[in-house]
Amino acid sequence: MRCKLPYSRAWCIGERNGELESLLDAYKFSNVRAAYKALADLLDLSLSNLPSSVYVIPVPSIATHIRQRGYDHTALIAKEFAHKRKLTYLPCLERKTNTVQRGKGRGKRIKQAKNAFTCHAQLDDNGVYLLIDDVVTTGATVRYGAKALKVAGAKDVWVASISRQPLD
Structure with missing residues (x-):
């Protein structure tokens, strides 16, 4: 049985290897x-x-990583992308948990992501919301991030990621 995804379109630049992996890791x-x-x-x-009416929303990093880096890495990418495209940047997703996904297996990632997000805005059901993440592994983070946007009123959610990391 397959689950229905809470987003209707998705893009990924490429697999997380080579120069793309080096750039992301740096x-x-x-x-x-x-x-x-x-x-x-x-x-x-x-x-x-993309239509000019698209809202760009970053998947928020966990607070621990923001403190370590001094910035939310996905938010910077999303904000710059929105600026380049003259789209509205809308950082309305919020992390409810502070759990690290890296190094976890599929089941643990899904369990952790399931209740990880809330949206602190009431979204327009006529809007298109583009959720941006840096790395997609199982898809749990973007799935539950998109689901939180739907709960907040979004009708159409799209997803874009920099890279895809297969589980080992």
């Missing part, structure tokens, strides 16, 4: 903050023409 783990512009450029090149 950005996330070596504090190469300026890399967000290159990552936003990759999104800009990879996504088709």
Whole structure:
């Protein structure tokens, strides 16, 4: 049995390997903050023409990682992408948990993501909401992030990620 996804369109720049992996790792783990512009450029090149009415929403990082880095890495990418495309940046998703997904198996990731998000805005059911994440592994984070947007009133949610990381 397959589950119905809470988003209608999805894009991914590529698999998390080679130069894309190096760029992401430098950005996330070596504090190469300026890399967000290159990552936003990759999104800009990879996504088709979007309606000007799209709202860009980052998947929020956990508070521990924001404190470690000094910034929310996905929010910087999403904000820069929105700026490039002249779209509305709407950071309305909030983390309810502070659990780390990295290194976890499929079942644990799904369980952790299930109640991880809330949306603190009432969304317009006529709007299109583009949820941006850096790495998609099982899809649980974007699935439950999109679900939180739907609960807040979104009718149409799209998803874009920088990379896809297969589970080992």
